[in-house]
Amino acid sequence: MASFVRRFPDGDERERMVCTDCGYVAYENPKIIVGAVVVAGDRVLMCRRAIEPRRGFWTLPAGFMELGETLEEGAAREAFEEAEAVITMDGVLCIFSIARIGQVQVIFRARFTHAEAPTFRPGRESLDAQLFRWHEIPWDNIAFPSVQWALNAWKAVGAAPLGVAFAA
Amino acid sequence: MASFVRRFPDGDERERMVCTDCGYVAYENPKIIVGAVVVAGDRVLMCRRAIEPRRGFWTLPAGFMELGETLEEGAAREAFEEAEAVITMDGVLCIFSIARIGQVQVIFRARFTHAEAPTFRPGRESLDAQLFRWHEIPWDNIAFPSVQWALNAWKAVGAAPLGVAFAA
Numbered sequence: 001m002a003s004f005v006r007r008f009p010d011g012d013e014r015e016r017m018v019c020t021d022c023g024y025v026a027y028e029n030p031k032i033i034v035g036a037v038v039v040a041g042d043r044v045l046m047c048r049r050a051i052e053p054r055r056g057f058w059t060l061p062a063g064f065m066e067l068g069e070t071l072e073e074g075a076a077r078e079a080f081e082e083a084e085a086v087i088t089m090d091g092v093l094c095i096f097s098i099a100r101i102g103q104v105q106v107i108f109r110a111r112f113t114h115a116e117a118p119t120f121r122p123g124r125e126s127l128d129a130q131l132f133r134w135h136e137i138p139w140d141n142i143a144f145p146s147v148q149w150a151l152n153a154w155k156a157v158g159a160a161p162l163g164v165a166f167a168a
Numbered sequence: 169m170a171s172f173v174r175r176f177p178d179g180d181e182r183e184r185m186v187c188t189d190c191g192y193v194a195y196e197n198p199k200i201i202v203g204a205v206v207v208a209g210d211r212v213l214m215c216r217r218a219i220e221p222r223r224g225f226w227t228l229p230a231g232f233m234e235l236g237e238t239l240e241e242g243a244a245r246e247a248f249e250e251a252e253a254v255i256t257m258d259g260v261l262c263i264f265s266i267a268r269i270g271q272v273q274v275i276f277r278a279r280f281t282h283a284e285a286p287t288f289r290p291g292r293e294s295l296d297a298q299l300f301r302w303h304e305i306p307w308d309n310i311a312f313p314s315v316q317w318a319l320n321a322w323k324a325v326g327a328a329p330l331g332v333a334f335a336a
Contacts, residue, residue: 003190014234022171022189028235031197032272065198066182070265071272092263095274097238104200104239104274106263 030102033146034074035062036110037154038087040118043131044154047082049143050127057143060150061085062107075108083129085120086113091162094153096146107150109162198270201314202242203230204278205322206255208286211299212322215250217311218295225311228318229253230275243276251297253288254281259330262321264314275318277330 006015009025017026037060038045046058061079065071072089079085093109112118122129132138134155142148174183177193185194205228206213214226229250233242240257247253261277280286290297300306302323310316 019187019190019192022187024187024192024194026192026194029197029199030233030235032200065272067196067198067270068267070267071263072265073267092260095239095260095263097240099236099238099241102235104233106272 028102030097030099030104032065032071032074033062033103033105034065034071034078034107035060035105035150036075036079036087036089036108037093037150038079038083038085038110038112039090039154039159040112040115040131043133044137044151045079045083045085045120045129045131046137047122047126048128048130049125050122051125054143056127057141058138059143059147060107062105065106071106072108075106075110079110080123082123082126083120084123085118085129087111088113093157093162094150096149098146105146105150107153109154109157196270198265198267198272200233200239200242201230201271201273202233202239202246202275203228203273203318204243204247204255204257204276205261205318206247206251206253206278206280207258207322207327208280208283208299211301212305212319213247213251213253213288213297213299214305215290215294216296216298217293218290219293222311224295225309226306227311227315228275230273233274239274240276243274243278247278248291250291250294251288252291253286253297255279256281261325261330262318264317266314273314273318275321277322277325 003020004017005020007018009016048058049055061082063078065074079087087110090109093107096105120129171188172185175186177184216226217223229247231246247255255278258277261275264273288297
């Protein structure tokens with residue numbers, strides 16, 4: 001089994017986790033959660049989690065960004081994995097640092113690519129997927145505080161243009 | 169020495185790097201570069217790199233976000249390390265995914281906290297630090313394409329409000 005100690009690698013100003021067996025330096029950097037507030041008219045797509053943590057609670061399609069993808073590709077992948085929804089990004093809605101758990105969340109506002117006939121259904125990690133109007137959102141059963149923050153950001157900005165450049 | 173192979177860990181849908189000596193799974197996720205376009209009037213703070221890659225070329229204060237800090241704290245830390253500048257964030261200026269190298273860059277627009285008397289000087293990783301007007305920027309000696317992209321985003325937005333929510 002791996003056994004890690006905190007040690008200063010040569011030339012580094014911070015302690016890093018170093019494996020006592022093999023010397024591997026496991027650089028620990030914040031990880032990116034990417035997701036989307038997928039809007040259809042006045043309704044938003046939410047998923048009921050089939051997996052822990054917070055199984056049975058409602059969330060936005062979001063998850064860990066993977067190597068080799070852009071933010072937009074990651075958000076689209078998560079929407080397909082969790083709700084089999086094909087989406088197009090409008091722009092970056094909000095960005096949250098959650099320093100305590102080493103996360104940065106980048107949440108897009110998005111729409112169904114086929115907006116005239118949006119299709120979706122629960123993916124493998126979801127028990128349910130639904131479109132909710134603001135007052136229909138299951139506020140008492142939200143999975144994570146960041147879901148509330150992103151919904152609040154959508155409420156604040158509505159359909160207004162989003163200004164941040166998000167691609168090269 | 170560590171010896172890694174690509175393998176599917178139990179329950180994972182992607183191959184990960186697994187150490188053959190000790191079984192450690194080195195999840196590789198995109199890393200976050202955080203930085204700032206630090207504006208003083210019509211001038212922008214730039215640093216001439218003292219380290220490789222691109223030693224001698226000009227860049228914006230930016231670097232790898234570390235665990236335990238927010239995006240804003242990371243951008244402020246980099247501005248201090250590279251230019252001994254104390255800065256305050258205005259908002260998120262631009263976000264770039266560079267999938268090929270597994271990076272996401274989050275660049276703020278910022279100002280000197282003591283705007284009436286901005287102070288700065290080259291930090292340990294810089295040969296020089298200067299404020300440039302747009303036409304004074306050393307365009308032929310820019311370190312990275314993303315520096316140009318961020319400067320272009322600043323040119324496009326100027327001093328206009330930045331809309332993205334960037335803190336919880």
